[in-house]
Amino acid sequence: MSLLGSCFVDLKCCDYDQMANSTFNQISEEHRCAACFKQYKKREHLIEHMKISYHSAHQPKCGVCQKHCKSFESLKEHTTGALSKRNCSEVFSERGCDLCMRIFESSVFLIEHEQVCRLRAPTPLQGPSAESQIYDPPLIIENERGSRPEAVAIDCAMAGGGSDGTLDVCVRVCLVNEGEKLIFHAYVLPQIPITNYRYEVTGITEDHLKDAMPLEEVRDKILHILHNGESIGILRLSGGKARVLVGHELERDLYCLSTHYPDHLLRDTAKYPPLMKTNLVSHSLKYLANTYLGYHMQSEMHDPYQNCVSAMRLYTRLRSQKHQTKANELLATCRKLTKGYDSLTYKEIEGMSSNELFDVSKSNYKCWCLD
Numbered sequence: 313m314s315l316l317g318s319c320f321v322d323l324k325c326c327d328y329d330q331m332a333n334s335t336f337n338q339i340s341e342e343h344r345c346a347a348c349f350k351q352y353k354k355r356e357h358l359i360e361h362m363k364i365s366y367h368s369a370h371q372p373k374c375g376v377c378q379k380h381c382k383s384f385e386s387l388k389e390h391t392t393g394a395l396s397k398r399n400c401s402e403v404f405s406e407r408g409c410d411l412c413m414r415i416f417e418s419s420v421f422l423i424e425h426e427q428v429c430r431l432r433a434p435t436p437l438q439g440p441s442a443e444s445q446i447y448d449p450p451l452i453i454e455n456e457r458g459s460r461p462e463a464v465a466i467d468c469a470m471a472g473g474g475s476d477g478t479l480d481v482c483v484r485v486c487l488v489n490e491g492e493k494l495i496f497h498a499y500v501l502p503q504i505p506i507t508n509y510r511y512e513v514t515g516i517t518e519d520h521l522k523d524a525m526p527l528e529e530v531r532d533k534i535l536h537i538l539h540n541g542e543s544i545g546i547l548r549l550s551g552g553k554a555r556v557l558v559g560h561e562l563e564r565d566l567y568c569l570s571t572h573y574p575d576h577l578l579r580d581t582a583k584y585p586p587l588m589k590t591n592l593v594s595h596s597l598k599y600l601a602n603t604y605l606g607y608h609m610q611s612e613m614h615d616p617y618q619n620c621v622s623a624m625r626l627y628t629r630l631r632s633q634k635h636q637t638k639a640n641e642l643l644a645t646c647r648k649l650t651k652g653y654d655s656l657t658y659k660e661i662e663g664m665s666s667n668e669l670f671d672v673s674k675s676n677y678k679c680w681c682l683d
Contacts, residue, residue, distance in 0.1 A: 343666075364439055367670055370635045376397075382586075477507040559579075
């Protein structure tokens, strides 16, 4: 009898465990984020997570399990890091590109892709062109869709001003177009005395600035290129035909040029969320070029042309991504959902599935693929 009772108890415990696991799995699926796969005990916790996470189809995504990550760095941790997911790591090691993070059907396709994806470092600006002032205003040309103008990348070399030489002063500036063609290069005559040329970094001496272009003239020529014949009013509202300005730490460059440019026309590789660290701190341009373009930038001296080309390559590569999902169709057909959670009542949100919650969620940054 005791043996029978013991078997009966074991059977009941087994049934209970199965029921508990079934219930837990059901709750997990209901309270599981459809984007990052985080699980919550209560639905209200999942809803709160979706409101503040800003998940969207534009986030970097694992090609194996489809998990969305905040940045490419977190995606790399997911696929190749110390705590990477085993299945994702195995597939990625065989068929994944460690630069653009795409996964291909076979290793043969991956090899062909890597020949295009891994770039060579741009040649530093040398020779007569480096010693002269180049100004070749490009024609007003829109892209093949007619919806956006060409982008322009900028970089400045800074010397030191002030009594201790710590004040950044622009002494050289460079602009390139999307084809990596140099469209403007000049040494800049500073408005205050230079107390530290920072030669080890800039390679610039007093001789370079003897026939340099005044800062005001440099600024006018750069703005002429960027405005692309557009009026100030249109520039501030929608941009019109004005050019998109690409660079790394653009705020610093614009400040040293004593000018500004509308935020909606800036594409800064130092502040673009997918390219930042997981704690939202910026990476250096050298790190980004090595990690996502596949080459080491020369570290001996600061070369504005090389920096311009690297920033432009990052921009055009990320702009070419395609993030089309069924969420785009849903947002296009339902006016209420285009405003995100703010336009919905809690009762409406509460009745949504995890996938529907993700469909309503919107990114808190403009993806470059929308340019």
